[in-house]
Amino acid sequence: MKEKIIPRCSRCKKVKRIVDFHKGGLKNGRNCWCKKCVSLFYQLKRKEDPQKFRDRQKQWRMKNLEKSKILSRRSQQKVRLLILKAYGNKCVCCGEREEKFLHLDHVNNDGVKHRKKNNLHGGSALYYYAKRNNYPKNLQLLCANCNLAKGHYGKCPHKS
Ligand SMILES: [Zn+2]
Ligand SMILES: [Zn+2]
Ligand SMILES: [Zn+2]
Numbered sequence: 001m002k003e004k005i006i007p008r009c010s011r012c013k014k015v016k017r018i019v020d021f022h023k024g025g026l027k028n029g030r031n032c033w034c035k036k037c038v039s040l041f042y043q044l045k046r047k048e049d050p051q052k053f054r055d056r057q058k059q060w061r062m063k064n065l066e067k068s069k070i071l072s073r074r075s076q077q078k079v080r081l082l083i084l085k086a087y088g089n090k091c092v093c094c095g096e097r098e099e100k101f102l103h104l105d106h107v108n109n110d111g112v113k114h115r116k117k118n119n120l121h122g123g124s125a126l127y128y129y130a131k132r133n134n135y136p137k138n139l140q141l142l143c144a145n146c147n148l149a150k151g152h153y154g155k156c157p158h159k160s
Pocket of ligand 2: 091092093094095096142143144145146147
């Protein structure tokens with residue numbers, strides 16, 4: 001007869017639902033940590049020794065290159081969509097709504113300076129920055145056309 005698994009977390013000692021455990025976490029009916037305890041544990045570790053935590057993450061990424069690429073692409077996409085939504089999902093100049101055309105733009109054309117000051121490298125760094133800083137007003141959404149025109153001519157032809 002199969003033994004019934006009681007999903008009790010061996011860390012917080014609470015009986016939880018099966019879905020509150022990571023897959024494989026309840027192997028052979030052994031009590032393991034629930035998801036909440038696992039994430040609390042990692043949070044603690046991170047606080048204790050941030051450098052070691054970062055090294056671990058790096059090691060994991062090196063070992064799981066393909067997987068980590070997919071994961072980071074997914075998280076980039078997620079953040080991008082979040083940002084687009086927070087900034088109104090359309091070009092502030094012409095109202096273009098095609099998500100693929102939209103870019104984050106520095107309102108005062110100080111993008112280079114701003115990126116340097118805040119150590120923002122690469123395409124998605126700005127998106128993470130915006131999220132971290134609660135969607136600052138010095139950024140706005142522009143479509144590729146308006147963005148390019150603004151960069152080239154100082155202002156978009158839509159505005160003249
Ligand atoms: Zn627990
Ligand atoms: Zn536009
Ligand atoms: Zn425009």
